[in-house]
Amino acid sequence: MRHQLPPELNKAHQEIREIARGYGLNTFDIIFELVDYDEINEVAALGGYPTRYPHWRFGMEYDYLNKTYTYGLQKIYELVINNDPCYAYLQKGNPVVDQKLVMAHVYGHCDFFKNNMWFSQTNRKMLDEMANHATRIREFQDRLGVEVVENFIDQCLSIDNLIDQYSVFQTATNTQKPSLLLNEAETENSGGARRFQSKDYLESFVNPRSYIEEQEQRIKEGQDKLRKFPVKPERDILAFLINFAPLQSWQQEILSIIREEAYYFAPQAATKIMNEGWASYWHSTMMTQHVLKDSEVIDYADHHSGTVSSRPGQLNPYKMGIELFRDIEDRWNKGKFGKEYDECEDASEKAKWDKKLGLGRQKIFEVRRLHNDVTFIDSFLNEEFCEQQKLFTYGFNRRTGQYEIVDRDWKKVKNQLLFSLSNFGQPIILVEDGNFQNRGELLLVHQHEGLDLEYDKATETIKNIFSIWARPVHLMTKYNSQAKLLSFDGKEIHEKDA
Amino acid sequence: MITGIKRDHQRFKQIVKGKIKQNLKKYMTQGEIIGRQGKDYVSIPVHQIDLPHFRFGQRQQGGVGSGDGQAGTSLGQDGEQNGQKAGSAEGEHTLDVEVTLQELAEMLAQELELPRIQPKGQGSLSSQKNKYTGIHNVGPNSLRHLKRTYREALKRQIISGHYDPKNPVIVPIKRDFRYRTWKNVQQPQNNALIVYMMDVSGSMGDEQKEIVRTESFWIDTWIRSNYKDIEIRYIIHDATAREVDENTFYHTRESGGTLISSAYKLCLDLINKQYPIDEWNIYIFHFSDGDNWSAEDTKLCVDLLKSDLVPKCNLFCYGQVESRYGSGQFIKDLMEQFQDEDRLVTSKIENKEAIYRSLKEFLGKGK
Numbered sequence: 001m002r003h004q005l006p007p008e009l010n011k012a013h014q015e016i017r018e019i020a021r022g023y024g025l026n027t028f029d030i031i032f033e034l035v036d037y038d039e040i041n042e043v044a045a046l047g048g049y050p051t052r053y054p055h056w057r058f059g060m061e062y063d064y065l066n067k068t069y070t071y072g073l074q075k076i077y078e079l080v081i082n083n084d085p086c087y088a089y090l091q092k093g094n095p096v097v098d099q100k101l102v103m104a105h106v107y108g109h110c111d112f113f114k115n116n117m118w119f120s121q122t123n124r125k126m127l128d129e130m131a132n133h134a135t136r137i138r139e140f141q142d143r144l145g146v147e148v149v150e151n152f153i154d155q156c157l158s159i160d161n162l163i164d165q166y167s168v169f170q171t172a173t174n175t176q177k178p179s180l181l182l183n184e185a186e187t188e189n190s191g192g193a194r195r196f197q198s199k200d201y202l203e204s205f206v207n208p209r210s211y212i213e214e215q216e217q218r219i220k221e222g223q224d225k226l227r228k229f230p231v232k233p234e235r236d237i238l239a240f241l242i243n244f245a246p247l248q249s250w251q252q253e254i255l256s257i258i259r260e261e262a263y264y265f266a267p268q269a270a271t272k273i274m275n276e277g278w279a280s281y282w283h284s285t286m287m288t289q290h291v292l293k294d295s296e297v298i299d300y301a302d303h304h305s306g307t308v309s310s311r312p313g314q315l316n317p318y319k320m321g322i323e324l325f326r327d328i329e330d331r332w333n334k335g336k337f338g339k340e341y342d343e344c345e346d347a348s349e350k351a352k353w354d355k356k357l358g359l360g361r362q363k364i365f366e367v368r369r370l371h372n373d374v375t376f377i378d379s380f381l382n383e384e385f386c387e388q389q390k391l392f393t394y395g396f397n398r399r400t401g402q403y404e405i406v407d408r409d410w411k412k413v414k415n416q417l418l419f420s421l422s423n424f425g426q427p428i429i430l431v432e433d434g435n436f437q438n439r440g441e442l443l444l445v446h447q448h449e450g451l452d453l454e455y456d457k458a459t460e461t462i463k464n465i466f467s468i469w470a471r472p473v474h475l476m477t478k479y480n481s482q483a484k485l486l487s488f489d490g491k492e493i494h495e496k497d498a
Numbered sequence: 499m500i501t502g503i504k505r506d507h508q509r510f511k512q513i514v515k516g517k518i519k520q521n522l523k524k525y526m527t528q529g530e531i532i533g534r535q536g537k538d539y540v541s542i543p544v545h546q547i548d549l550p551h552f553r554f555g556q557r558q559q560g561g562v563g564s565g566d567g568q569a570g571t572s573l574g575q576d577g578e579q580n581g582q583k584a585g586s587a588e589g590e591h592t593l594d595v596e597v598t599l600q601e602l603a604e605m606l607a608q609e610l611e612l613p614r615i616q617p618k619g620q621g622s623l624s625s626q627k628n629k630y631t632g633i634h635n636v637g638p639n640s641l642r643h644l645k646r647t648y649r650e651a652l653k654r655q656i657i658s659g660h661y662d663p664k665n666p667v668i669v670p671i672k673r674d675f676r677y678r679t680w681k682n683v684q685q686p687q688n689n690a691l692i693v694y695m696m697d698v699s700g701s702m703g704d705e706q707k708e709i710v711r712t713e714s715f716w717i718d719t720w721i722r723s724n725y726k727d728i729e730i731r732y733i734i735h736d737a738t739a740r741e742v743d744e745n746t747f748y749h750t751r752e753s754g755g756t757l758i759s760s761a762y763k764l765c766l767d768l769i770n771k772q773y774p775i776d777e778w779n780i781y782i783f784h785f786s787d788g789d790n791w792s793a794e795d796t797k798l799c800v801d802l803l804k805s806d807l808v809p810k811c812n813l814f815c816y817g818q819v820e821s822r823y824g825s826g827q828f829i830k831d832l833m834e835q836f837q838d839e840d841r842l843v844t845s846k847i848e849n850k851e852a853i854y855r856s857l858k859e860f861l862g863k864g865k
Contacts, residue, residue: 042503051502057549059510062503134502146509158549315562349837394573406560419563429550430844451554460550 005034009090012100012291019290024365025282027110029085032103036092040076041065043089047265048081049130053137053257055153077307078102082113082268084124097296101303104286108279108286111368116274118267118372126264133257140250152251156258158464161426162237163262165270194283200240233430233445238262240431245468255468269424270372277321278368280308284322318387324376327385328367329360331410373421377414386410391417419449427453433475442469446477453477462488514595515605517544522609526716527850528859539596603723606716612859613864615724615812628680630772637677646676690725690779690812692718692766696747697786699736699756706819710785711748713817713853721781731768735761737791755791758784758828759798766806780811783854783860788818788826796828800835808841815860820848 005013013032035043036081045062046052050243067073080088087287089107090099113119123129141149198206234240238259242252268275284304292300307477310316331337335355344350367376386408393416395406407413428447442465446453466473472489476498485498518525525542544784559743563573597605633646633652651670661668694714696702712736722728732747733739739761761784769780808814819831829844836842840863846854 031739045503045506054502054506056506056510056513058503059508060547062507064511150509151617154549158551160553161553226678251739260506310564315564319564379760389564390566391562391564392567392569393560400572405563405571407569413562416560420561425554429552446552454553454555456855457550458552461552464550 016103025111051131051134053134080106080109085125086110097299104283105279108282112278155464160262164235229434273321273373274315276318280322281325332363333360383410441472444475448478459493539598541594629683630680632679634679641678643676650674688725690728692730693782695733695761695784698734700753739764762802783815785817787821788828814842816844
């Protein structure tokens, strides 16, 4: 797939690149590929990478994209990957104004990839790495058979969310985590309780019995702790399994590949709102201030509003992101921050507040470097913004069988939003014990924070982990506030109150 | 070359077909896929296959949205909501998988372990067909065989020493040309006629008809896959019989009594007039609740079957659909009379679950 851009688009690209640089956007080289609708669906099904390892799930995605495109239900606007150089795709036959919009948008994304802290450890040669993964897995399939390998990949993918999502500085290829190593320092005290030297007749005074017992108790506890495995509960369950599950070398390698890709994609999920917001902010700024010709304004406005529109009851990350960036820029331009502003109680004065600081641009560049969605929302979503954007929380009403608006209180909105973003809206699950009941069984613990796990999916997942661990697997969780221990012993699921 | 995604797509389709196969029994008894039938394919709804993850139950999980409205304002039904909740996984979608009738029949055969149908009188039923399998040295240009012609020319040039490997120009002359030619092949004729007969007297309810409909769908699918052309005729009867179209067949309800012989007579008449038995493989299916007007009429039926209908057809199937009103006597009479006749099959279909078994009984003989 090497398509030279036609002169007109090439010129537009040059122009947009210069404008982006002028604004201080700092990107990798960006290569735009012009592809037709079928190719874009192919590439999109593979997540933007021309070569991925063989797996039916990509075929399913392709099937879906193709059908929905055919029926006009869906169209891929932009597709860009975090790589150096950065590849992005334009669809053949789109109007030039759309292509420009996408280009400007992509410059925003690419700047974000390159500069946001959470992306700093991602592999910038992932395009090649993915192709390597494909080659390796294809080799395994040739050697061992398609279904054997595919089944194992299915099992791995079923737990690919069980990584330590926020350990950004943990490189994806490193599975040696401190918590997984036995702590040797604690073994030194194994010689029994320390006694002071004394004559026999003074023994019971110098080394009183209670003191000795206390000492012995402490040593025993230390040893118990030591015997615990892992020493501390571990969130990176994939790393744990790679290290300790009885896997063959090809299985180990596949699990490592799945884990590496999971870590690579994690920052994108962690910055969805920011990333889209940032890209939308920049396409909007560049297009309206520089790129647009008079004749293109209407089309541009139409498409832009389509991108940031939100149906009632849905939260559009593009919309949320761009509005919040604009709000931050405005607040820092006018000096609406800090102690003085926060303590001001006069609403009208607050509304008129303008210290003409002009710090907005600088601030949003800082924000795009340091934050992820959780800290972004936590730091900058305030009451005014919530009101302005008409945000609300909703919930499912069992009685009516419908989703309903629950509340408009901004603190609740913020909490709900933060909760749904934390850990990407996924349950937190840790390896508690790799030698449960001293029988080599695996105990996982779900840190319950108010939401139950979906039962069917959970039991299916446990079965998959069993196939990898090869000994019974247990999950400690809660259903309807009752602690439950779900176990799978290779034959059936057992459930008991705990 | 098949690109990566095309291969993944193929594999995915394969897996989906496997899913359908697994659940075929369910589809067979529910009849939900009838009506999703196109000309050559059936579209089957399959729940998207997905990889299980630890995740939160959807119901409990609220979310944040934006827009107008007060507390309590509805946002729509369950399921419409799954779109763009921040941070949550994408919604699930159902797939409509298109399966050709041929494939469906194969799955059916595997599931029910059906033997291939042996068309009757293979020798006697035959038709001629032209097959282009031969080669000749004269013929029309439209049938010219390029490869053979080239080979002949090459051979000739090498033999005569006109071939130059450095400049391998091959020029065919008239006697090099080869043409495709045809041969007459005798092919066993394979036409089939299916006659459905149904009792539409008052005692046959909607549920019974639904069973008949589901059952006949699968019978059609199977027989269609075994023969090149099939014709289907429908006969309904109460005290009198008449031929109807498919729609009427499934939607008529009369209130009268039942004379089964009327239908058998009409059926025999139809076959005698339009379907000479040495040209057609004939399948007759009769569904009733087993309540006949009189023992006399039953005797008439048995005679008709013995003397004419059974000898003429490949298979005669009687399906007795259980109903509250029927006495269910007819099946007993038939079983008694035709114990040794393997071209006549009877089956009791008590409810939808029994469709599976009864299909196996009907079609399991390989007739």
